Amino acid sequence: AQSVTQPDIHITVSEGASLELRCNYSYGATPYLFWYVQSPGQGLQLLLKYFSGDTLVQGIKGFEAEFKRSQSSFNLRKPSVHWSDAAEYFCAAFTGGGNTLTFGTGTQLKVEL
């Protein structure tokens, strides 16, 4: 079955430290990939997306993600985390077959001051 896996349920980093959130997908072909962020009690906001081309994509709020076909991964990174980045982060994949998004279970980010 097609799936998206986020291995880390919770991550805690210090403000100013670098961040990497992991995402792995399981699909036959390269899917369209997304990272969303959700603040408590709010909807989801798109951070960035990968469809094709350059495997390093830049997003909003200083985030970037790298697509690695050999590892079936699409990890999210930020060089220096701010306290306002504390939120839940979701990786998602779109496959043409179902014409819908499949979401990972999310990673809750806590930022220590």
Place this chain on the structure above:
Amino acid sequence: DGGITQSPKYLFRKEGQNVTLSCEQNLNHDAMYWYRQDPGQGLRLIYYSQIVNDFQKGDIAEGYSVSREKKESFPLTVTSAQKNPTAFYLCASSPSGSREQFFGPGTRLTVL
């Protein structure tokens, strides 16, 4: 301002009652989606509609119903057949041919 609105933000209902969650968009998007979110489970697709008067079941459609009579509106009814309806419900929309989805602010439903 263009966007997706969901109302109400918080909803309380007694067990056994049907309840309808509203989702409206003024983005002129063709496709609309309903997701359920539970802690630790990510988002799970309930129903989606790619065009007016047509909709498809998602992964967890049992106990839910929808209608799509207007392009702008995609209401979700949580019926008494849904065994565990307490959750956070998110509506999304997408332009025709796009893979990107735009989300509303969500409705938290609590069944007492």
